Amino acid sequence: MIAEKCHHDFRRSLGRPNLKSEYVKEISAICGMCPHGCWVRAHVIEGELVAVSADPDPRFGNLCERGRLAPKIVYSPDRIRIPLVRSGPKGKIHFREATWDEALDRIAEQFMDIRNRYGAHALASYMGAGTLEDGLSAFFKKVLEPFGSPNDIDCGSVCYVSSRILAPLTTLGIEGDALTPDFENTGSIILWGTNPLKDGIPDKVKRIREARRKGASLICVDPRRNGLAHNADLWVPLLPGTDGALALALINIVIQRKWFDRRFVDRWTLGFDELASYAATFTPEKAGEICGVDPALILRLASALSPDSRAAMDFYSGLEYAPSGVQNTRALFSLAALSGNLDVEGGLYIHAYPHALFREYEYNPAIPPLGALEFPLFYALAGRAHISGLPDAVLHDDPYPVRGLLLVGGSPYLSYPDPERWKQVYDQLNFMAVIDRFIPEEAAWADIILPATTYYEIESYHLYRDHVRMRSKVIEPVGEARNDSMVLSAIARRLGCGSSFPGSEEEIVDHAFADRRQLLRIMKAGPGVARLPLAERRTRKYESGHLRSDGKPGFPTPSGKFEFASVLLERYGYDALPVYTDPRASTVNHDSMLMLTTGARTRGRFNSQYLDRQELALNREPVLEINPIDAEIRGIKNGDRVSLRTDLGEIVLEARVTTGICHGTVHAPFGGGSRRHHGLWRKAHVNSVIPSHMRDPISGYPVVKAVVCNVSKVDTDADLCDGVSPCVEYAEDSVNSTTER
Ligand code: SF4
Missing domain, CATH: 3.40.228.10 (Dimethylsulfoxide Reductase, domain 2)
Known part of the structure; x- marks a missing residue:
């Protein structure tokens, strides 16, 4: 009886109360919306993902808002379904549809041309948080390296490396x-x-x-x-x-x-x-x-x-x-x-454990990887180029020209300070290819856009600290979307470097378990999950x-x-001790000022992934959190429009007066500023008021969570969107994207 009621509620939630439950296939799966690997039950009707619920497993079963909305995201009308090739001027989303072969051939042709004219180092890749699926990140992080470029960059330039690599390695070597x-x-x-x-x-x-x-x-x-x-x-x-x-x-x-x-x-x-x-x-x-x-x-x-x-x-x-x-x-x-x-x-x-003494990566001094001269320890310990070096290389040929960019599952425009400069960078490039699930803001400057799958549409594996589970395909790829790994592999093949990467999803799994064949056999024969042996528990191992x-x-x-x-x-010339630097050090008078922190994580997005998804917008307008004491001093009430100002400029947000933020601090979300956004979100690109020159001297990370700012109430009812309906403009662009073939 209870089971029947559950089924009834479920059918009703789908808007199909009369649907016979035997038509709904319930598949045990790993959530395909972010790399956290929650175990879920995917509900599928005739090959279509219609709903997701949490797996009952007490440890790994989980479902967040982003995971629950998977069907809307997977089948969103904004999803890229077919390879697109630019058909109009840069700066506009004017594309025509293309075949995979045409799009991939063009990328290879352009990359070869850039290499012949400027050298392989004139090519850079950037991999965002969308690429953190285990199989992809294990084998494809350095996709241009076999082609001769030292400039494979990833989101480690703005997350993770500082706290998980640089700080612990320089302190305890682990x-x-x-x-x-x-x-x-x-x-x-x-x-x-x-x-x-x-x-x-x-x-x-x-x-x-x-x-x-x-x-x-x-x-x-x-x-x-x-x-x-x-x-x-x-x-x-x-x-x-x-x-x-x-x-x-x-x-x-x-x-x-x-x-x-x-x-x-x-x-x-x-x-x-x-x-x-x-x-x-x-x-x-x-x-x-x-x-x-x-x-x-x-x-x-x-x-x-x-x-x-x-x-x-x-x-x-x-x-x-x-x-x-x-x-x-x-x-x-x-x-x-x-x-x-x-x-x-x-x-x-x-x-x-145990741990060898960490490796210090070296590079050819004649062609330093981007950012390696400015942030040498970042390169030495992380072994990756740093995104901080990309704008100068593109705009000023410093330390050498970069002319081609491969952007995979990420958006520097949304994630890093100074978005206007990023537009100049994209404008200046000879060629840019984008691989993503949705059209990012960068697409306006891309030459080729390739559709990638979500993790529900691929076969792979997921590693947990003490478990491993095979990731099984739940649905067929939407449109002509392909696994990002396989797209990168296809590009590498055309560049003559195919042997450096797995060529199929099966090969990825085989490579990942090359030294654990028995484990792989057990998983494939059984339920697809296995325990990993943990090192014996010992304390004070340094003794x-x-x-x-x-x-x-x-x-x-x-x-x-x-x-x-x-x-x-x-x-490397830094302070040996953990010396503190105050974020207000260079501010002359900060008595009336507040400290701005930005980009607190939400369940609606995963890092920069899904930032501009309307389905996941948790707030109708971008919200500035402010403490009641600070609000009262400024005459600000809940729901007021407020101006957030720094030396670089101003954005307008909606005030939320809350005791949940400390006195003297305000918080603004990141992710606004895309042409797909509506209302205040459209201009509220918080990174446009973050100074790009303020960086941690060791990691090169921008200081996005400790900026001196001023906040005041906006009295005018002026049209803050310049009278433009973002929906209309985007719709017009989209029409262009599908009419020419
Ligand atoms: S989207 Fe949510 S439910 Fe899915 S894996 Fe990520 S955290 Fe887990």
């Missing part, structure tokens, strides 16, 4: 992905600049909730009280970009109160005395002033780090976009180690020699120690 906060065995969970509810692997949220049920307290350190912070035991609202000062104050407290293990410090760390004397200047009072946090709250936070408690710290991208983003993250690793919470039960546990691949005790760093003072940073 990448962040090998570290797991041991929520299950801790007394306090400290979420710092991360919101697992909105962005992250869903089983992390379940683990946190389970740990809380067993008694762990939850502390959230963030300018915004969002997600899990709503029910936290302690919310520490700090001003954006000041995390390093707070971390140093906590280090100071741990040292002053002798909460650290002297034997650990003497035997296993480098630079303790220097760190102690630097951190001594960050008293709770001084840090309170810098961070806008009551010193008493800092002391409460510190008590979670006392020797009689255990703290599992989790920190991520919230810290990356500050003037000292890498160093701020290093300060947190240092805090974890100093307070006795590194590689212990209930602390920040190193789950994957026993299990952390380093040479079997020696210590850390896999140049000194063999946990480096409060980093040998590598010093060698």
Whole structure:
């Protein structure tokens, strides 16, 4: 009876109450909307995905709003279904349909031509968050390298590398992905600049909730009280970009109160005395002033780090976009180690080991990869070109000309500061090809646009920390869309580099499991899921020699120690200690100003993917969050239109007055500014007011989360869209895209 009612509700939700349930096929699948790999049940009628529900699996079963809306996204009228070739002037979306062969041949022809005229380095590729599917990112990240170009760029230029590679490698010699906060065995969970509810692997949220049920307290350190912070035991609202000062104050407290293990410090760390004397200047009072946090709250936070408690710290991208983003993250690793919470039960546990000393990537000095001269450590540790170098190469031939761009599943125009400059870059290119699911803003300058599949339309695999699951195709590709991997493989074949990449979906899986054939056989024969063997659980592995691949005790760093003072940073000319830089340092008078943080993650989008999808718009208008105290001073009420200004310009948003953001701070969403947007969204490109020259000197990341700004109420009812109906303009462009063949 209950089952029948469920079926009835389900049929009604499809708008087809009389549909016989036997027509609905329920397929166990991995969600195809983002790379987080939630397990779902896909409901399919006659080969069409009609609905998605969460899989009942207690650990991996999950469904967010983006996942639930999959049918709308997959079959959106804006989906690119057929290869398109430019048929009108640059700057307009004027295309005609083409065959795959014609489009791919043209790309190869143009790339060959550019290589012949300027050299292979005149070609660059950019892979955005849309390419993070496991099979694709494992084998196709450097698609131009076999063709001779060092300029394969990816979204690591703006996410992940700072906090997961640069900061941990320069501190303990281990990448962040090998570290797991041991929520299950801790007394306090400290979420710092991360919101697992909105962005992250869903089983992390379940683990946190389970740990809380067993008694762990939850502390959230963030300018915004969002997600899990709503029910936290302690919310520490700090001003954006000041995390390093707070971390140093906590280090100071741990040292002053002798909460650290002297034997650990003497035997296993480098630079303790220097760190102690630097951190001594960050008293709770001084840090309170810098961070806008009551010193008493800092002391409460510190008590979670006392020797009689255990703290599992989790920190991520919230810290990356500050003037000292890498160093701020290093300060947190240092805090974890100093307070006795590194590689212990209930602390920040190193789950994957052993580790060789990290590799430093080298390049041909005659042709440096883009950005490698300006951000040398980024290249040395990440082994990738940096997007910061692309505009100058295209616009000023500096350090050499770049003339061709392959853009895959990403939008620098939406994701990076200074969108007007990006338009100039696209305008200046000789040739640009785009592979995506939807037409990005860049398409107005593209020469070829190729339709990519969602993950529901491909075969692949998904790796979890301790599991692997085959990704089975749920539906046939929409229109003529193809798996991005196979498109890249086809381009590589035409460029004479086909042997460098898997040529079919089956080959991708075979390559991925080349050294685990037995596992692959088991998965293929069974339900498609297998457990991965985990390294034996051991704590304090630096003592026993299990952390380093040479079997020696210590850390896999140049000194063999946990480096409060980093040998590598010093060698590359940076501060060896986790030195804090204040985001307001260059502002003369900031008394009446606010700190702007931007781009908090939402469940509606995945990084820059789906940013302009109307189906996923969580707010009708772009919302500026502002604290009631700051709003009252400025006479701003909920729903008012407000102007957000920086040295670079102004955008208009709708005010949301909320106690969920700390006093002195405002938050604006990113992702506006596309021709597909409506109303205020259309001009609210927050990256247009972010200075592009403000960057973390180590990672090169733009300072998008700590910008001095001014906010005031907009009194006029002026037409903020210049009287243009974005729907009409886009519709006209689209008509052009399909009438010529
Ligand atoms: S987070 Fe949402 S969109 Fe991503 S895999 Fe999970 S359900 Fe799908």
